Amino acid sequence: MPQRDVRVVILAGGSGTRFWPASRAAWPKQLLPLTGGGPMILETAERILPLTGGWDRILVAGGKATEGATRALLPDLPRQNLLVEPAARNTAPCIAWAAAVVARANPEAILIVLPSDHHVADVAAFQRALELAIGAARGGVIATIGVRPTRPETGFGYIEVGVSDGDVVDVVRFVEKPDRARAEAFLAGGKHLWNAGMFIFRAKDMLSAVATHLPEVACALDRFDAAAREGREADALEAHFAAMPNISIDVGVMEKLDRIAVVPAEFGWSDVGSWEAAWELAPKDAHGNSVGADAMFIGADSNHVVDSSSAAGTRKKLIVLVGVSDLVVVETDEALLVIPRALAQDVRSVVERLKIERPDLL
Amino acid sequence: MPQRDVRVVILAGGSGTRFWPASRAAWPKQLLPLTGGGPMILETAERILPLTGGWDRILVAGGKATEGATRALLPDLPRQNLLVEPAARNTAPCIAWAAAVVARANPEAILIVLPSDHHVADVAAFQRALELAIGAARGGVIATIGVRPTRPETGFGYIEVGVSDGDVVDVVRFVEKPDRARAEAFLAGGKHLWNAGMFIFRAKDMLSAVATHLPEVACALDRFDAAAREGREADALEAHFAAMPNISIDVGVMEKLDRIAVVPAEFGWSDVGSWEAAWELAPKDAHGNSVGADAMFIGADSNHVVDSSSAAGTRKKLIVLVGVSDLVVVETDEALLVIPRALAQDVRSVVERLKIERPDLL
Numbered sequence: 261m262p263q264r265d266v267r268v269v270i271l272a273g274g275s276g277t278r279f280w281p282a283s284r285a286a287w288p289k290q291l292l293p294l295t296g297g298g299p300m301i302l303e304t305a306e307r308i309l310p311l312t313g314g315w316d317r318i319l320v321a322g323g324k325a326t327e328g329a330t331r332a333l334l335p336d337l338p339r340q341n342l343l344v345e346p347a348a349r350n351t352a353p354c355i356a357w358a359a360a361v362v363a364r365a366n367p368e369a370i371l372i373v374l375p376s377d378h379h380v381a382d383v384a385a386f387q388r389a390l391e392l393a394i395g396a397a398r399g400g401v402i403a404t405i406g407v408r409p410t411r412p413e414t415g416f417g418y419i420e421v422g423v424s425d426g427d428v429v430d431v432v433r434f435v436e437k438p439d440r441a442r443a444e445a446f447l448a449g450g451k452h453l454w455n456a457g458m459f460i461f462r463a464k465d466m467l468s469a470v471a472t473h474l475p476e477v478a479c480a481l482d483r484f485d486a487a488a489r490e491g492r493e494a495d496a497l498e499a500h501f502a503a504m505p506n507i508s509i510d511v512g513v514m515e516k517l518d519r520i521a522v523v524p525a526e527f528g529w530s531d532v533g534s535w536e537a538a539w540e541l542a543p544k545d546a547h548g549n550s551v552g553a554d555a556m557f558i559g560a561d562s563n564h565v566v567d568s569s570s571a572a573g574t575r576k577k578l579i580v581l582v583g584v585s586d587l588v589v590v591e592t593d594e595a596l597l598v599i600p601r602a603l604a605q606d607v608r609s610v611v612e613r614l615k616i617e618r619p620d621l622l
Numbered sequence: 623m624p625q626r627d628v629r630v631v632i633l634a635g636g637s638g639t640r641f642w643p644a645s646r647a648a649w650p651k652q653l654l655p656l657t658g659g660g661p662m663i664l665e666t667a668e669r670i671l672p673l674t675g676g677w678d679r680i681l682v683a684g685g686k687a688t689e690g691a692t693r694a695l696l697p698d699l700p701r702q703n704l705l706v707e708p709a710a711r712n713t714a715p716c717i718a719w720a721a722a723v724v725a726r727a728n729p730e731a732i733l734i735v736l737p738s739d740h741h742v743a744d745v746a747a748f749q750r751a752l753e754l755a756i757g758a759a760r761g762g763v764i765a766t767i768g769v770r771p772t773r774p775e776t777g778f779g780y781i782e783v784g785v786s787d788g789d790v791v792d793v794v795r796f797v798e799k800p801d802r803a804r805a806e807a808f809l810a811g812g813k814h815l816w817n818a819g820m821f822i823f824r825a826k827d828m829l830s831a832v833a834t835h836l837p838e839v840a841c842a843l844d845r846f847d848a849a850a851r852e853g854r855e856a857d858a859l860e861a862h863f864a865a866m867p868n869i870s871i872d873v874g875v876m877e878k879l880d881r882i883a884v885v886p887a888e889f890g891w892s893d894v895g896s897w898e899a900a901w902e903l904a905p906k907d908a909h910g911n912s913v914g915a916d917a918m919f920i921g922a923d924s925n926h927v928v929d930s931s932s933a934a935g936t937r938k939k940l941i942v943l944v945g946v947s948d949l950v951v952v953e954t955d956e957a958l959l960v961i962p963r964a965l966a967q968d969v970r971s972v973v974e975r976l977k978i979e980r981p982d983l984l
Contacts, residue, residue: 582961582968599944
């Protein structure tokens with residue numbers, strides 16, 4: 261059942277480069293249909309809609325460069341519900357601003373903050389976890405979701421808990437990305453969960469925490485509130501948003517709180533961090549080749565072929581792979597990438613070279 | 623020095639499929655710049671120009687489907703010098719027709735018949751070999767060029783000779799494509815040369831041989847000659863060309879002659895039979911990657927990247943290969959092919975599937 265005072269804030273400020281050439285500065289990861297469905301941001305919104313009861317209760321926060329594309333992909337999102345950040349200042353200023361916006365109408369309202377570019381396989385389990393977190397947040401605590409780890413991942417932050425098998429448990433501490441040995445110990449020990457970047461709280465509780473731990477941000481929020489009362493918030497944002505500290509919500513707020521509740525959960529979560537992860541989640545044929553592009557495979561196994569070219573109204577290019585395996589092949593209007601799946605992280609090195617040689621392609 | 627009575631006939635009737643997707647039914651191999659220079663047919667013509675003294679002494683024989691493209695790529699070729707075959711009937715009818723056309727003005731004229739889609743590295747040596755063959759042809763013998771084999775190739779026909787070290791020697795027999803063991807014996811024995819499909823003869827000698835060994839063809843030629851005298855050869859070609867036997871000059875004429883002269887030669891000849899061969903001949907960077915496409919290589923060696931897309935007037939697509947080696951990557955407007963160089967012959971299997979699934983792409 262939708263809860264009328266729940267608001268969702270989808271964080272869409274990412275400028276990820278790991279999905280180049282499909283992802284571009286003006287068309288980042290969250291706008292791509294990476295896992296075989298719709299654009300990730302649309303899937304994120306649709307996944308949470310049943311808990312909110314309507315698009316009017318969803319806010320999306322993102323940058324100017326992606327404003328047009330985001331509106332185009334989310335036609336049901338009310339215009340004023342897109343919070344356009346004048347500058348990228350990481351998650352703390354952005355979430356604090358969203359809390360302030362919601363609090364103007366109802367300081368008791370519950371906010372669910374979600375990344376826009378993650379995948380969830382078991383939507384029912386995801387929604388159950390959020391409902392538990394909402395319950396905790398109603399009690400005045402800032403809550404988060406901790407995903408039970410399935411591998412010794414070194415690319416995520418962890419949440420250490422005292423016990424991990426209750427519906428809602430207390431956070432002992434947030435832990436930065438570990439090295440391999442520590443990650444393996446975390447996996448074996450059973451007291452560490454993945455920090456999936458989801459936060460659930462009453463607007464007023466976040467604003468209170470921000471006032472305590474990020475006073476410069478709280479000061480800016482006061483300016484925004486005052487300007488909003490006079491109908492000129494946009495001017496205040498232009499003038500003061502960029503002056504806020506560039507800091508994550510984890511470092512700026514969460515790690516400093518005395519108490520955080522966490523809902524340990526499993527719902528087939530993935531941050532879809534590379535083309536390799538996208539292949540894992542994509543629908544595939546009997547030979548492990550992803551389907552979706554107009555492709556032909558002859559003696560070719562376990563390849564990930566993506567056609568992200570526009571070709572509006574026309575048939576897309578036929579992509580033919582013969583005798584190659586475990587490759588990622590990404591076609592766009594302006595670039596073609598061929599890279600082994602196992603090296604998918606090296607897309608970063610491509611982007612580094614493009615910054616020097618072909619910045620027009622970023 | 624150009625010899626005024628020499629005419630060149632460039633055979634451009636190929637409909638090769640081994641260079642798909644760059645080669646198409648309407649844009650076959652000879653029209654492609656496969657080895658890093660101009661279109662192969664243009665390189666063929668320019669290679670022979672010094673022996674003839676002018677474009678007016680070059681004839682090109684090809685099909686209707688490629689007429690427009692061929693004229694566009696050979697702007698200096700006089701309009702009437704493109705012999706358009708109403709139907710593909712292999713090389714014998716085509717060469718016989720060309721000999722008849724030349725003989726109308728001068729039966730003593732020397733014809734040099736050359737494939738349009740082969741590569742020659744040492745043009746001076748190639749021209750010297752042809753001059754020797756012209757000398758033999760002036761004596762009334764049909765001559766050919768025999769390329770000294772450098773590997774036990776099973777994809778070519780061979781020419782057996784009694785001795786192979788004279789300037790001009792006699793052919794013992796033509797030999798069909800051998801199996802591997804015979805090809806190795808040919809290579810070791812020193813008495814076999816590759817049949818490179820080049821023939822040199824007086825027009826009247828070829829017409830005489832055709833009259834003897836291919837009387838149906840000779841009969842058709844009489845019709846064409848008669849019609850030409852009345853200025854309506856095109857009608858006669860439409861009416862009778864397709865009725866000629868579909869037979870190669872090797873089988874239809876050469877193998878039946880009592881005497882053929884051959885010039886054993888070495889001039890870096892290649893039939894450019896696959897993407898692998900094209901890579902071998904293409905200019906390459908220090909890592910063995912072919913240059914020519916707008917490409918970026920990161921930890922990628924010995925790849926052959928071809929951009930055959932039109933992108934007229936605009937910058938071409940950036941093709942980025944990371945951590946892959948020994949691949950062929952061919953981009954066109956309508957298709958993309960990725961195949962290991964070592965499997966380049968398997969392009970045929972792609973074409974077989976396209977005949978059923980996507981004939982529009984052939």
